[in-house]
Amino acid sequence: MAPQRNVVKIAVQMRDAIPQLIQLDQAKPLASVLKEVCVAWNLVYPERYALQFADGHRRYVTENNRSEIKNGSILCLSTAPVMPLLTPPSFPAPLLCLLSARLPLAPASLPLLLLHPCQDLEAEGLLNRLQTGNHEGHREALRLLVLLVSDITFAQEVISRDGLQRLGTIIEDGDDLGEVLALALRAFLELMEHGMVSWETIGIPFVRKVVYYVNMNLMDASVQPLALRLLESVTLSSPALGQMVKSEVPLDRLLVHLQVMNQQLQTKAMALLTALLQGASLAERKHMLDYLWQRNLRQFIYKNIIHSAAPLGDEMAHHLYVLQALTLGLLEPRMRIALDPYSQDCYCSRGLGPLLSCLSPFPQNSNPAQDLERVPPGLLALDNMLYFSRHSPSAYSRFVLENSSREDKHECPFAQSSIQLTVLLCELLHIGEPCSETAQDFSPMFFGQDQSFHELFCVSIQLLNKTWKEMRATQEDFDKVMQVVREQLARTLALKPSSLELFRTKVNALTYGEVLRLRQTERLHQEGTLAAPILELREKLKPELMGLIRQQRLLRLCEGTVFRKISSRRRQDKLWFCCLSPNHKVLLYGDVEEVAGPPIPESLPEQLPVADIRALLTGKDCPHVREKGSGKQNKDLYELAFSLSYDRGEEEASLNFIAPSKREFHLWTDGLSALLGSPMGSEQTRLDLEQLLTMETKLQLLDLENVPIPEQPPPVPPPPTNFNFCYDCSIAEP
Incomplete structure (x- = not known):
């Protein structure tokens, strides 16, 4: 069953x-x-x-x-956290009288006394031991309490029996600064994290006592991480208590905790630091971060936390992300402020006049400052341009001079590029957005140097100029270039390079051609084209499709093509026609007039048997190209020239061609290679084969739409132990 x-x-x-x-x-x-x-x-x-x-x-x-x-x-059987209401059973009256005469209790209480088991309930028993037991009893009770308070049912009973107050008394008294205090702090935190009691109800003396534990120099290693964790929760949940923690816990003390080798203590100190920064105003946050950077916190994080021998924990990674986000968030006010284009004092007093005058072309050429009215990026774009011109003067000069020497349509606009690039960086780095509660994607290079955002801009603007040249872009292609630059920056930032120099190396290696290749690969992965079964199917289809391409090339040769003759004076006024006979045995050719259409193959006076052809020559190997020399004027002939060397009596002769286009060159060289039994290796053949393979594969996979294709074929089951079986056809199936 x-x-x-x-x-x-x-x-x-x-x-x-x-x-x-x-x-x-x-x-x-x-x-x-x-x-x-x-x-x-x-x-x-x-x-x-x-x-x-x-x-x-x-x-x-x-x-x-x-x-x-x-x-x-x-499952385990244990005592219940809640005392059930028992119904007293009926006892004979003589028995009750006898018991009441011997015990100093009211008769109504006797049934309950008889029904109570000798052991206490779990929650009440543990709390009683905390209040009345000795030191060792406190320790054992707290150990068991820490194990049980994670259960919300048990936690409700502990809180309803004033368990928080009893734990708070142990923490405030501080009679034992070792394991008992650590267990009490842990149990207190577990109870509070259930969310049944607000942190606002915590008393100021209690918080000050926990602050005292954080500020102590000699303290048990298990106590201070818990005290820091408790203060973090207080700071994030209660603004009033958070201000008190900020005033009571100096930043220097947190720096001391961050510089110890205890990774747990480092993590909790970083958590409290980010909580204090989040609760501070923008001006206070800037003042606090400036002080921390002056005390070399950034260098310490970069060398001793990020590049530590011990692996970086998820919690520390999250706090570093928050610290990075808060640091970059200081740029938001500049991003939200627009430049007043009609106030000369606003930028001329800072020496911006010469910079603005040389940043043409702006979209608003009459008054370049009007382009900085856009919010975002506001004044942040101007800050980036100023930083680039002052801290990378050689790169800035090279950018301006390179673009000033180009044609107007191929000039990369510095100002417009800087404005759009600043917006792009703000989007990629999430400047102006609230911190995520779970994200861990910080970038190590932001802790590697000061002014990380402006330094990143300096690298990015040079990358944009490089990509602009690779794409041979015009000003109409500006949006396309920015899309490629966005992809280059996003892909490189996702690699989390450890330093700005490594970022520069990786992003410069990600050229425009490499971006196109990655896009193609990702598209194929999304379509499932690169799965092992699909690749095997494509390999099986290749011979048949190559046969189709070969057949198409030979048909194109049978149709024939009009070629131009090039004389010694490079005149191209004479034409000649060549085609392949229908039986693929003879090449027919002869001179034709320009006004006339393609001639009838039988009317062509010259013939070249395919069997007499020795080899197919292309490019510089052709005799008619070698005769022209290697000057620049002959460079266009190299890509379109091909020749057939053949036997004419005892001499070797050649039939020379100059294809009218690159496509005709590929079609003829492929067709002649097929005639001679050589592989067709042109770029056009590769493209045609890829297109046919893609179409044929999709057609054959239509029935498998939305069906996942496994990477490996299912295993073939082993053969049976014997083959002594047969099917009796005379037995009817039920």
């Missing part, structure tokens, strides 16, 4: 007992399941027990999360 869908096979264990293997029916109430488990172990009062997952979190099983129980799960 097939197993029921709602039944799972699990194990239930309890201390000092043999585990039970049961079949749990998910449709049955948990109370009934718990009762059956208790009966198997001869336990009374099943209401006092609960099931927990046996993983490290020890979460209680409830009706809401019982769907997480799967086949093979292990």
